[in-house]
Amino acid sequence: MKKGASLYLDGITVTFDGFRALNNLSLIVEPGELRAVIGPNGAGKTTMMDVITGKTKPDSGTARFGDHDLTRLDETRIANLGIGRKFQKPTMFDALTVFENLELALKAPRGTLAALHWRLSGEARDRIEEVMAETGLMDRAKDRAGILSHGQRQWLEIGMLLMQDPELLLVDEPVAGMTDQETEHTAELLRRIAGKHSVVVVEHDLEFVRALGRKVTVLHEGSVLSEGPIEQVQEDPRVIDVYLGR
Amino acid sequence: MADGALLLGEADALTGAPANAAGASPVRINNRVRAALRIALGRLQIVSPDPAERLRAADGILRSRSAQDLPLLDAALARETVPRIRERLVLAQGAARLASDDEALKRAGIESLGASGFEAARTVLLEARAGNAALAEAIDAAVARIDRQLAFRRAGELLFQGLSLGSVLLLAALGLAVTFGVMGVINMAHGEFVMLGAYTTFLVQEALRGTPLAPWALQLAVPAAFLVTALLGAAMERGLIRHLYGRPLETLLMTFGVGMVLQQSVRLIFGAQNREVSSPAWMQGTLMLPGEISVTQNRLWIIVFGIAVLLLVMAAIRFTRFGLDMRAVVQNRRIAATMGIRTGRVDALTFAFGSGIAGMAGVALSQIDNVSPNLGTGYIVDSFMVVVFGGVGSLAGTLIGALTLGVVNKLLEPYAGVVLAKVAVLVGIMLFIQRRPKGLFALKGRAADQ
């Protein structure tokens, strides 16, 4: 087993206005694991990420990362535990350049005084350029993020996640709006990252999930419907019934 | 003429018969005589048909504190119906009983004074305490009894004042609850709309002066003020605010500018001095509620008006087509549009509605506050506090918020003074929204987050 913390969700329930977004959801992700989460719209995928990152507090259930109780921490603390998140709708700082966005995400002291005295070291610059090369944003370094195309915004979000160098990456719909080649590249990138880091990917694109080739969790109406390798999940009659086709 | 007869005017004071002044020697009026005269007169006037005279008479007897007056007082009390005079008679009777030599009568006096609940009775009792050591215990009990009644009455009056202030805040904040709570638009010109409502009242009153409709000026001012401010609100929404949706801070600044323009325009047109808006007779005077709690009529009417406007607004939102459109647009603008609801029109109408309510609030405020160009500025901060405290988007919250702030404000005033009470309330709200950032009546869940 790789070193690092595991993510442990048990019996998580979240309700909005009587609507159960998550219903007794349980999920364990081991250190270094790459896990794909699929499910129809409204199955609770994004709410699950909200619970893990502290944006939503569950009505009941346990959420732990290593020894830490995630339900008691706020977003900042959870991020500093080493949980990074890429949002479904890419959100970054539009008024800042690509380089500046990555610089803010870069793993470095997060305090106010540290930010005031921050000097960009050669090492940090190299790391940022490395990620820009990885995400194909090298020639847009000085462009403001607000003028990027949808696909490039996706890449910048992924780049920011890489800069954070978290133990656990939560990646929400990374390939929406990407070309086939980009999709392939993303799958390869995530496979490469896994092992050193834990990765949870939420995607609709079954081809992409297949390309990841790891364990798949199927969510339906806020709880886990099926779990296992993609081939096994595809054979599961319940999954076929609600998700893969009728 | 008999020696010692008193001549008052043209009549003999004792017999009332026409008198002949010839040969009468002028009485030297010294203080002793004056006092004797006053007492004598008082005893006579206690049966006068004129209430003002009877009151004066009762006062006179009260001052004399003489047991001899008891039969007179008993008789007068049996006849008397006017509350204020009765109060004096009860006091006078109690005082007279205490002045007697009869222990039982004294105790009856203490008893009746204690039961009366009048503040003046307290003084009479305490005065008598020195001379009646044996009765000190009974007197203390009676004083305590009066104190309890006084405290109750004071609490009642404070509560009423608080409700009254609360209903003023409610009126001022209701329109804001619609524009801010429903549309999310911060309208810093809201106070100026209230002010325009008050000026509309003034104009309606002036226009109707001397016509048969003059007694109805105040009632007619309500729809007039609603129309004026609603039209202005609609124009403002279509002309200005519409271009700033999704930019709340800019909207705030822009509407503040509109408020300045409105306020200064009124100042240029009407002058900076206060305008006189008169109150109709039915709004003047005070009313005694059970428990001797006195309330002023105009404040009472404003409470009634505030509740009426609240019910009207609730009904409009709940039962009319416009209200349904409004609620649909608030919950999901895009989908409301696909149902055929013209969202732009709903926005304009909603804003007009909120502004019109501000105008109606202005009519009410013209009755209790100075009608001047900066009438609205005094209410705007409080109104925002009411909406924030009560919870944005909830009329029930606005009601509870307004009444709570009003009552708390008035309850604090005796201890902290007017200004510090206000400061304390503002600080209290800031601490309160620590616990509940979305106010008392926050909408919960998904739909509320958007």
Next chain:
Amino acid sequence: MPGISALRFNLRLGLVVLIFVLLLLPPVLNALPAGHPLRISDFVVAVTGKWICYAILALSIDLAWGYAGILSLGHGAFFALGGYAMGMHLMRMIGNRGVYGHPVLPDFMVFLGYKELPWYWLGFEYFPFAMLMALLVPGALAGLVGWLAFRSRITGVYLSIITQAMTYALMLAFFRNDMGFGGNNGFTDFKDLLGVPLNTPSARAGLYLAALGALLITLLISAYTVHSKFGRLLIAIRDAESRVRFLGYDVTAFKLFVFVLSAMMAGLAGALYVPIVGIINPGEFSPGNSIEAVVWVAFGGRGTLIGAILGAFSVNALKTWLTSFAPDLWLLVLGALFIIVTLFLPRGLIGLGWRRRS
């Protein structure tokens, strides 16, 4: 396109230098002998000095609003608190030259029957202490209000309303006689500062240059702040606060830091303002003052430091000019300015010159 942004930077730097050179002129030309055609009157020096204080206030508002997105409608309160701190020192410096000639108590206290100086007046006879308080009191208030607000994630218009209520409450409090701050009339009839009588040309020039120096220092501090990673984080917080949290930054701490810094700058501006204009009263706390200062920033161009300074000077120049012959019109024009700026000039004057791609 680094060429263009470098050019833009140089232009801005040039504008800053130009402004400071121009601002050096009034005291210099004022020193010319009377009757000289280029001589500038005492009045102009005093008015320009006042505007410099306003520019510092505008800068402080811009730091919070233009960069961090915190629209405070209560900065006038920080300004006034700084002013009161300085005013207290100036009152103590009157000594026994007051109308009642009391050696310790200011006139209004004698008039109100005070027997001795209230405890919170202690220490204000020392200039450094008063200056320290002019920074610390506004800073502490901003720290308290900001901590309460940012911690519970009160943002946007809610925060604006809270800050407005704050200055409103302070105004009501300072109008009270028993607060020990002169009530309605505030402080006035100052005699001298640091031993120099205030009505002398050298005092005027000294105060003016002190204000100008303070403007330069606050501008440098602001520039350092906004051009550091801290500044980029402020912009990030302004545009997507929750996203910054997910990156692991403590947003509350950053906002609090900039809010307190900004309040202290406003306090400094107030402290310089009071000896220049010779009076401070509770009217400075009125919510209208704060929001008027916000419109200077909006008009000049928020999110650019030079824009805030430019806005303070231009709006106040307009105000001084207009109120000299048509005082009734000023509020109409100011109101219209709010509308025009928000609807047509979202980037302010600076935005007219430098259009950024969007």
Next chain:
Amino acid sequence: MMMAKGIELSYGASLCLRGVDLVAEPGRITCVLGRNGVGKSSLMRAIMGLERVSAGNITWEGRDITRLAPAERARAGIGYVPQGREIFPFLTVRENLETALAAAPRGSGVPDDVFDLFPILKNFLKRRGGDLSGGQQQQLAIARALTARPRLLILDEPTEGIQPNVIKDIARVIALLAKERGMGVILVEQYFDFARELADSISVMVRGEVALAGPTADLPRENVLKLLTV
């Protein structure tokens, strides 16, 4: 008849619809198929006026409605059942239905036949929309669109996340509306089998384009499935 020709739509710099054509005729069910994220819903929103198209035009009953506001399209007789239902959670069921009266002739009420089609709603008239189950909300969303008496009904994934028995009800209603009432229907679906039973014609979308279109009978099952599952 509704005709959309050469519709293009972009979010920022990326194009999510690239020259899409679609036709809906009275009494016929047109089904738009495709995997998640290929632009089906964007196309529906464009037809409804919720997205501004960057190229192409839309005509309805002979009139160009490309620039018309959504409310005006609703009033012109186009009903819309959005993806994810989007009923008004804080309005009662009755009020939800009544919102659509904005697009109905003046003075008309909720038609009785809405309750014939969805009898279950009759029991819930005073309940808040947000308190209904997913399947009930979907029925409410369809009933709401029908309240305006539209001549074209757009249904965006009405079966998503719904239990099978409700899906059957919905299929029955859709068929009835087209065949007996002569309503035009555009049905967006992910699943071919459901579509095939109902649709008169099918358009399959892939990455913002129509990859395959034609009458249902003419489209071989394998060809369609290939585009849907890859």
